[in-house]
Amino acid sequence: xSLMKSLLAGAALTLMPLAAFADPALIFxxxxxxxxxxxxxxYQGAERWKAETGGSYxxxxxxxxxxxxxxLRRLAETGANPIVMTGFAFGEVLxxxxxxxxxxxxxxIDTSVDKPNVQSVEFSEEQGSxxxxxxxxxxxxxxxxxxxxxxxIPLIHKFECGYAQGFKAxxxxxxxxxxxxxxxxxxxNDPVKGGELVKAQVSQGAxxxxxxxxxxxxxxxxxxxxxxxxxxxxxxxxxxxxxxxVLTSMVKGVDNSVYEAFKAGADVKxxxxxxxxxxxxxxxxxxxxxxxxxxxxxxxxxAKAETGIKDxxxxxxxYMTDNTCPVK
Amino acid sequence: xxxxxxxxxxDSALRLMVPLLLACLAGLYSERAGVFDIGLEGKMLMAAFxxxxxxxxTGNAWLGLLAGIAGAVALAVVHGLASITFxxxxxxxxxxxxxxxxxxTVLLGQKIFGLGGRTPSLEGAARFTEITLPFADALRGxxxxxxxxxxxxxxxxxxxxxxxxxxxxxxxxxYRTRFGLRLRAVGENPASVDTAGVSVTRLRYAAVLIxxxxxxxxxxxxxxxxxxxxxxxxxxxxxxIALAALIFAKWRPWGALGACLxxxxxxxxxxxxxxxxxxxxxxxxxxxxxxxxxLTVIILAGFVGRAIPPRxxxxxxxxxx
Numbered sequence: 001x002s003l004m005k006s007l008l009a010g011a012a013l014t015l016m017p018l019a020a021f022a023d024p025a026l027i028f029x030x031x032x033x034x035x036x037x038x039x040x041x042x043y044q045g046a047e048r049w050k051a052e053t054g055g056s057y058x059x060x061x062x063x064x065x066x067x068x069x070x071x072l073r074r075l076a077e078t079g080a081n082p083i084v085m086t087g088f089a090f091g092e093v094l095x096x097x098x099x100x101x102x103x104x105x106x107x108x109i110d111t112s113v114d115k116p117n118v119q120s121v122e123f124s125e126e127q128g129s130x131x132x133x134x135x136x137x138x139x140x141x142x143x144x145x146x147x148x149x150x151x152x153i154p155l156i157h158k159f160e161c162g163y164a165q166g167f168k169a170x171x172x173x174x175x176x177x178x179x180x181x182x183x184x185x186x187x188x189n190d191p192v193k194g195g196e197l198v199k200a201q202v203s204q205g206a207x208x209x210x211x212x213x214x215x216x217x218x219x220x221x222x223x224x225x226x227x228x229x230x231x232x233x234x235x236x237x238x239x240x241x242x243x244x245x246v247l248t249s250m251v252k253g254v255d256n257s258v259y260e261a262f263k264a265g266a267d268v269k270x271x272x273x274x275x276x277x278x279x280x281x282x283x284x285x286x287x288x289x290x291x292x293x294x295x296x297x298x299x300x301x302x303a304k305a306e307t308g309i310k311d312x313x314x315x316x317x318x319y320m321t322d323n324t325c326p327v328k
Numbered sequence: 329x330x331x332x333x334x335x336x337x338x339d340s341a342l343r344l345m346v347p348l349l350l351a352c353l354a355g356l357y358s359e360r361a362g363v364f365d366i367g368l369e370g371k372m373l374m375a376a377f378x379x380x381x382x383x384x385x386t387g388n389a390w391l392g393l394l395a396g397i398a399g400a401v402a403l404a405v406v407h408g409l410a411s412i413t414f415x416x417x418x419x420x421x422x423x424x425x426x427x428x429x430x431x432x433t434v435l436l437g438q439k440i441f442g443l444g445g446r447t448p449s450l451e452g453a454a455r456f457t458e459i460t461l462p463f464a465d466a467l468r469g470x471x472x473x474x475x476x477x478x479x480x481x482x483x484x485x486x487x488x489x490x491x492x493x494x495x496x497x498x499x500x501x502x503y504r505t506r507f508g509l510r511l512r513a514v515g516e517n518p519a520s521v522d523t524a525g526v527s528v529t530r531l532r533y534a535a536v537l538i539x540x541x542x543x544x545x546x547x548x549x550x551x552x553x554x555x556x557x558x559x560x561x562x563x564x565x566x567x568x569i570a571l572a573a574l575i576f577a578k579w580r581p582w583g584a585l586g587a588c589l590x591x592x593x594x595x596x597x598x599x600x601x602x603x604x605x606x607x608x609x610x611x612x613x614x615x616x617x618x619x620x621x622x623l624t625v626i627i628l629a630g631f632v633g634r635a636i637p638p639r640x641x642x643x644x645x646x647x648x649x
Contacts, residue, residue, distance in 0.1 A: 032560060034444025152614075179602055183614050190564040191555045192347075193599075196340060200599045203336040215446070215559045222449065222556045241449070 020126075024049075024262045025058040025080035027071060029087030031188045031214040033061050038235040038254060039215065042109070045258030056261065059275045065185070068093045075102040082119075082268045084261050086110065086254065088155050088286045094118065105268045107261040109254060110155065112272055119268050121257045123275045126162030127309050128250040128282030129210070132164025132232050134305050136208040137174060138298045139230055139247050144175040146206035148197050148220045150213035151187040152180040154320050159212040159234070159250070161325035162316055168327045169314075170301065177201045181216050191219025198223035198231075202319060208232065208247060221246060230293065239289040247293055249285040255279075278310045331472070335479050335544075337596045341619045342484065343554060344490045345592030347372065347546045351570035352577065352584045353498050354542035360502065360579060361535030362515035362640040364418040367425030368543055369406055369437075369567025375400040375547025377433040380447040380558035381440065383454040383551075392454065392552050393487075397544030402541025403429060415644030434560045445560040447551075456485040456553035485553040487545060494542070498581040509527055515638035518645040528645045572624040578635045591620045 025044050028039045046057055047151035051270060058080050060071050068090060075083050076097070084103035085094070091111040094313045098106055098115040106115050112120035136145045147163055149156040164176055194216040198209055202224075209224050210232040211217035218241070224231035225242040233239065233249030240246075253275055261268050275281020284302065286294065308314035317326050351368045358365040378399030383392025403425050410421035434445030441447055463524030464482035467474040502508040510531055514521045518528045550566075551558045573591055597604065598616035605611075627635050 032444050034446060036446075040444075041478045179599065179611070182617065186561065189559055189561045191557075191559050191562060192550055193564065193595075195555050196344060196596075196598050199343075200340060200596075202338070203333075204600075218446075218449075218557070218559060219555045226556075 022079045022081040023057050025075045025083045027085040028061045030062050030185050035215045041236045041254035042258045045255030048261040051257050066084045072097045076104045082107050119270050121273045123252045123281050125159050126316045126318050128276040129159045129162030130166035131284045132250045133163040134170050134301050137167045137170035140208045142205045142207045144205040146177045146201035146209035148211045149180040150216050152183050156212050158319040161314045161319040163210050164327045177206050188214035189241035190216050195223035202227045237285040243289040251283050251285045336569035339480050340596035341593040344595050346488050347550050347566050348570045350542050350546035352573045354539040355574045358537045358539040360515045361511050361532050364642045366422035369563050370426035370429030371400040371403045371566050372547040373563045374403050374429040375544040376551035377558045379548035380551040387454050389456045389552050393548045396548035400544035401540035404536050408533050408536040427556040431487050447558040450556040458483050487553050489551045495581050496584045518640050520560045569620050572620050575635050576624050576627050594619050
């Protein structure tokens with residue numbers, strides 16, 4: 001018996017270093033790794049870590065809803081640590097899977113899961129979207145701006161609500177047109193419908209349109225550029241897609257979160273991590289592509305709103321706290 | 329709701345109708361000849377990918393169209409081989425084609441462009457741009473009719489007009505030519521066609537190839553006319569709505585036009601009025617988007633007329649010995 005025990009202990013000891021130096025893993029959600037947006041930002045964070053440390057990581061791209069649990073368990077069993085996943089849709093699955101692998105650290109982006117080995121990273125999208133709304137209000141000549149959401153879920157309403165608040169704060173009597181692409185995950189991959197929604201909004205007078213719709217947003221930005229109006233990108237910096245025609249992009253620091261999680265390795269701190277404007281988690285992208293579009297007054301208003309939010313003078317309501325939005 | 333809004337909604341309905349109409353007519357040829365085809369979605373997807381890739385590589389939308397047609401026809405040949413030559417189950421072959429297209433487009437796209445199955449955005453001559461019909465601007469001033477001509481009829485890509493022309497053409501082919509008569513007969517009673525000394529196999533292959541051709545145009549329209557480039561799964565279920573439209577149209581060309589226009593109109597209205605307020609009740613856009621399927625079920629249940637599919641549909645023909 002004691003022989004057995006020491007054998008087991010020996011086996012455990014030899015396995016230990018392996019576990020400690022395990023590769024991290026990254027799981028992309030249904031939008032796909034190269035969605036020019038949310039998932040791509042995560043990919044870039046992982047690539048930055050790879051370039052700096054020379055390490056390697058495992059990656060998996062979801063193809064269907066049914067894959068989630070299997071993918072998580074498979075990666076956990078191969079000893080990957082930490083396992084980072086992008087997307088709120090992993091929430092329920094992770095809640096079930098995490099307790100089965102107490103020695104593995106999980107990082108989930110965009111929702112929170114209360115488990116001792118899970119780090120939940122959430123972004124204050126409403127604050128970044130508020131700034132986008134301020135810019136849209138200043139850039140709009142017609143006083144009407146649009147919003148195209150992807151799948152109709154609370155998370156996207158959070159973007160919409162922040163945008164609406166920023167817009168209304170700057171132009172109280174302006175008009176905001178809101179459309180959602182659909183109610184199924186197919187809504188993240190329908191550029192045709194995205195473009196058609198833009199045309200419908202343009203015919204109602206919108207001249208700045210904010211897309212929070214994954215790959216559907218590619219169609220939104222394209223249709224806006226075709227119609228010679230301005231658009232606002234999301235998650236990654238999308239200003240370069242149509243230089244001079246994308247007003248700005250509401251950037252989420254998904255890349256930084258992934259990078260930091262990978263860097264910390266197995267020592268990722270479990271718990272909640274809120275990435276807001278003050279901590280640089282969200283921002284509006286300013287670069288050479290949109291420089292001609294941003295007037296000094298616009299830059300001023302954004303800077304003012306930014307300090308207002310940081311020191312608490314401006315309170316941006318988070319839709320997900322009570323599923324309502326103070327402005328319509 | 330003013331006149332300008334009505335025009336805009338109809339304009340949008342027309343654009344949204346085109347891929348449905350082409351796919352619906354594609355299905356019509358195939359099913360009228362007795363070959364069920366639920367692979368319309370996959371063929372369109374493949375066509376969209378081929379068209380966008382070639383249009384990007386050559387900078388020519390017309391070469392893209394040829395490539396799109398080639399891609400869809402290639403899958404149509406697979407369907408023909410499986411269901412006509414080897415007498416396999418037509419539904420299973422269709423499902424397989426959908427899966428094949430869904431995977432193959434992303435795989436090839438990633439291999440060629442490295443953008444995760446997306447093709448780069450198309451610009452300039454690589455896209456089918458909107459064309460203005462003659463006198464459109466001059467006639468805009470004419471009340472009502474001028475606006476309808478300038479804003480509704482004019483200003484679409486050439487593929488839209490091509491799709492609209494396909495409807496009378498299909499009607500003429502099906503009901504006024506010898507080929508059409510035989511095509512319809514082969515879907516109802518292939519044995520009698522065979523007895524008359526006409527090859528069932530050849531007729532069915534012809535129908536399946538025409539189906540591929542039309543799906544090719546539909547996919548090309550999605551990727552190079554109404555948007556600028558391919559995105560994975562960009563057909564977003566339009567092939568299945570087209571099948572619903574085919575049942576709704578009771579397998580007739582003019583009916584297909586009506587059904588697709590209705591479905592396009594429903595989507596356009598849902599886009600324009602996410603929450604349609606009818607005064608006494610507010611209709612959410614989810615309901616509008618589900619309406620095509622609901623209407624199809626109602627038709628299938630036999631509440632509004634009867635939809636009778638071609639009698640020999642779905643069954644491989646075995647020659648008597």
